Amino acid sequence: MRLSLPDTLDREIIFKRLEKVLDPELDESILKLGFVKSIEAESGHLTIELHLPTYWCAPNFSYMMAEDTRRELLTVEGLHDVTVRLKDHFAAQTIEASVNAGKSFSEAFPDETSENLCQLSDLFLRKGYIRRQERLLQNLKNAGLSFEEIALLRIGDLYFENESCRIRRNNGRICDVGDAEVARQYFQRRAEINLDCSPTAPLIIDLRGNEVTAEGLEEYLIRARTVRVALQANGSFCTAVLAARKGKN
């Protein structure tokens, strides 16, 4: 990534904001995915260049990422203007012109689709919730917790120490249940889709906010596993295509 920022701007804040911009299908930040090609700023105007996996990346998803990038960066203190550039994308011109003028997707592509980007983005946020929850469930299982025990857990039974996630088991013992990041991402998404995040709420709830019983957990996990594998399809596809494109360039 090429960086050219004046000292007056806080780099860390910029990266923090970009962490929040997700590829909706991959459920990972564009920063982590390596989509950010360059960031330059001068007298309060930042220009960011994104390199998406394929020249033909669906315009709606490309639009979402460009729009989110601009929105997030405009909240950074010291920036009054943000220009997003899409490198090597078939609809770069249209997307850039509209996103940078603050227009919506349907204004930019009136003939392209009847889709509502908010609904689409919501669908992926919800599938992403299941995926993140599945990772946490696997960690709990791997730590030796039974379904009965998992079903009884409340959010407050979980805490972080250093970069690990710990749990107070009902026998009073403390148990390490893997990387803190897994649980953090789960809670972050849980809050984003407005599910109860209070300490007394059950740790595992479904998308409707209902508790999952011990008897239901096994099947719930089997289904969650398939959702995860499904979500990884585009990720596997896009990263392979991106790698091939980078090799060619």
Place this chain on the structure above:
Amino acid sequence: MYKENGQEIFVVDGHMHFWDANPENWRNEYGEGWIRCFYDFHTALSPEEYVWPFEKYCKYGEDTLINDLFAEGYVDVAILNSTYLYEFYKNGFNTHQQNNAIKAKYPDRFILCGSFDPRAEEAGLDAFRQMMEDYPIQGLKLYTAEWRDGSKGWRLNDPWAYKYFELAEEVGVKNIHVHKGPTVYPLNRDAFDVADVDYAATDFPNLNFIIEHIGLPRLDDFCWIATQEKNVYAGMSVAMAFIHSRPRYFAEIVANLLFWLGEDKMIFGSDYAIWTPKWLIEKFMALELPDDIKEEYGVDITPEAKRKILGENVAGLYGIDLPIHREKLSQDEIGVKLAAGA
């Protein structure tokens, strides 16, 4: 025919193309866009030694196809998935008329798919009947995301689609291949949603619905539907291509299909010429599921399962009698050449 340890495996390529994407055939920028998108898939997931130059990829011709499938690619019978795309290609991308040229030359080697578009309504029904009379159509390939006069797609449960399914039943076409896969620019991804399969499969229990590309990236939605509907099958092309660069991920997909659908409902396809069958089949025959995946899903891929997936399942759907068909193939032009070369 794939031979291993004295065993012969009958191979059907459930999904392949004989396309013409030469620049002369591009109607507009979408024609170029489409084939470049395919080419990205090709270069991204093929082993390096199997990557073609773009020019060859646009139009590879009959000799290349025959060689890649039957001489080098172990394929015995191939299903020609006709794709029209007249709004992107002047003469169409690979229509049943174009495909019939090789079908006519090697009738036992190819299964020819026709198609319908319910948006043609009443007039299309007559055209459909005519197509069935004029061409040796054995299956249908449906493309719900195809553009037509300003419409960006249709659904399998549209009322007019049902009239076509009724007609398909009447004229005796049983196997319906439906493209439900990754978005290909410039098609609208909504139209690849798999929910409509559920309705059509329930309402037409005598038809078989082979969901090409297993609904990727909507594998989850596909699995729920396919588990409930007896007549829904997993067309594995595109998913197959992960076997080289993402082998563990491929193993997980296979484990999911085995778990939800079982080995009798899975169908191999290369999606040639996006990828070539030779390496896909060699790697598939060598595939072993990692122990942790086997344990987690409680499934395994046996030699018998591989045999079914590579050919027997879909041969069954098309009523191919294997011993009789093997005999026929050994005597056609390709079979004779192969025997002479062996």
